[in-house]
Amino acid sequence: MNNQDQTISQRDKKHLWHPLTQHKTSGEMLAIAKAKGAILIDEDGKEYIDGIASWYTAVYGHCNEMITQKVAAQMQKLDQVVFSGFTHEPAVALSEALIQILPQNQEKLFFSDNGSTATEIGIKMALQYHHNLGNDRKVLLAFEEGFHGDTFGAMSVSGLSVYNGAFEEHFLKVLRLPVPVGENNQKVLSQLQGLIAENNIAGFIYEPLVQGAAGMKFVDADGLDQILKLCKQHQILSIADEVMTGFGKTGKNFASDYLSEKPDIICMSKALTAGLLPMAVTSCTRAVFEAFYSEEISKGLFHGHTYTANPLACTAALAGIELLQSAEMQSNIKRVEASHRNYANKLKNELKVKNLRQLGVILAFELDVEMERYGNLRNKLYSHFMEEGVFLRPLGNTIYILAPYVITDPQLERIYSSIDRALKKF
Numbered sequence: 001m002n003n004q005d006q007t008i009s010q011r012d013k014k015h016l017w018h019p020l021t022q023h024k025t026s027g028e029m030l031a032i033a034k035a036k037g038a039i040l041i042d043e044d045g046k047e048y049i050d051g052i053a054s055w056y057t058a059v060y061g062h063c064n065e066m067i068t069q070k071v072a073a074q075m076q077k078l079d080q081v082v083f084s085g086f087t088h089e090p091a092v093a094l095s096e097a098l099i100q101i102l103p104q105n106q107e108k109l110f111f112s113d114n115g116s117t118a119t120e121i122g123i124k125m126a127l128q129y130h131h132n133l134g135n136d137r138k139v140l141l142a143f144e145e146g147f148h149g150d151t152f153g154a155m156s157v158s159g160l161s162v163y164n165g166a167f168e169e170h171f172l173k174v175l176r177l178p179v180p181v182g183e184n185n186q187k188v189l190s191q192l193q194g195l196i197a198e199n200n201i202a203g204f205i206y207e208p209l210v211q212g213a214a215g216m217k218f219v220d221a222d223g224l225d226q227i228l229k230l231c232k233q234h235q236i237l238s239i240a241d242e243v244m245t246g247f248g249k250t251g252k253n254f255a256s257d258y259l260s261e262k263p264d265i266i267c268m269s270k271a272l273t274a275g276l277l278p279m280a281v282t283s284c285t286r287a288v289f290e291a292f293y294s295e296e297i298s299k300g301l302f303h304g305h306t307y308t309a310n311p312l313a314c315t316a317a318l319a320g321i322e323l324l325q326s327a328e329m330q331s332n333i334k335r336v337e338a339s340h341r342n343y344a345n346k347l348k349n350e351l352k353v354k355n356l357r358q359l360g361v362i363l364a365f366e367l368d369v370e371m372e373r374y375g376n377l378r379n380k381l382y383s384h385f386m387e388e389g390v391f392l393r394p395l396g397n398t399i400y401i402l403a404p405y406v407i408t409d410p411q412l413e414r415i416y417s418s419i420d421r422a423l424k425k426f
């Protein structure tokens, strides 16, 4: 029975178990009733600027009418159908649109449900590719501190943390490489040469240019290009996890567009469906696909999720790509970029601001204060922003902005001034 005299936040506590939450020490969950553009509205009517585009999904704004109308129309026509033995217009149209904007070497698309399954499939493609070709390659390579999701393969290639520590003994075999940041490029490269000489590596998974969950850490593009080149020379398949970086956030459609070495496999989710519905795509080259193309049934990729290529999610993704390519959205991205650059110029002179960095609409820095002085600084920062109607989720002492592209200039100013006040307060 609903208890209508209680708030949604109160009713929530009875049956719901939230992600990434220690319920004993966390407070009440905030009930969000509505969202529009860059604004979230809670059950009491208080507004918050969505400074992280709801985990990097709603980049064209919440409840975007162009997208919701197309999905509503599709909903009346075909809701869901098996994608094994069947196909449909939204999936085919999406494949054509995606191939247009993906790096040119990408040719085949495999659908799934979320970022973790996208990387899980990328890992399985790399392992089975070598298995099918008769190569003895069972080890994977990943960056330290990377994050690729919460399923077992994805956890295995992610850096160790509270997220995956309890499952360590069940992991796949993974070798780790430090992230190239410029001055260490040569060292990282010779470490990689050593690893290649001593191991049979099947694939290398990485977040291109920006490691999201690690705290928006930047990767040196030249260093990464050299790693990818070496991988290619040794038939190690490269798997670009663009789940966070994809669809315009770095200022280009994909972070891989900044690199000269193109990946064999690309993982996409989050903004793929514009924040409307969950879906993911793992794309690959013709060469990867051909290793599975055979008279032998067992050489196929026997992986499949029930909601594979759901027509509604495909429609949302197709509408999202149309928006991304529009002149209006491209100028929004440039406007947010320029606004961040201006603000970064001001922040540069702040003593407490460390490692200031920007790429596209992503702006991040570390707050250089004695963490102990403030107890749990991260939670205090979070509360400061929320009280001021700004939804930012600092990662430790890293403050970052990744707002929807449609955020207005006054809304951007409100985020900046709230950060300014945090710099005074802490």
Ligand SMILES: *Cc1c(COP(=O)(O)O)cnc(C)c1O
Binding pocket: 114, 115, 116, 117, 119, 147, 148, 149, 150, 207, 212, 213, 241, 242, 243, 244, 245, 269, 270
């Ligand atoms: C969020 C994220 C994932 C996991 O995606 P989910 O949809 O949360 O499973 C994987 N890789 C990267 C880089 C991410 O940012």
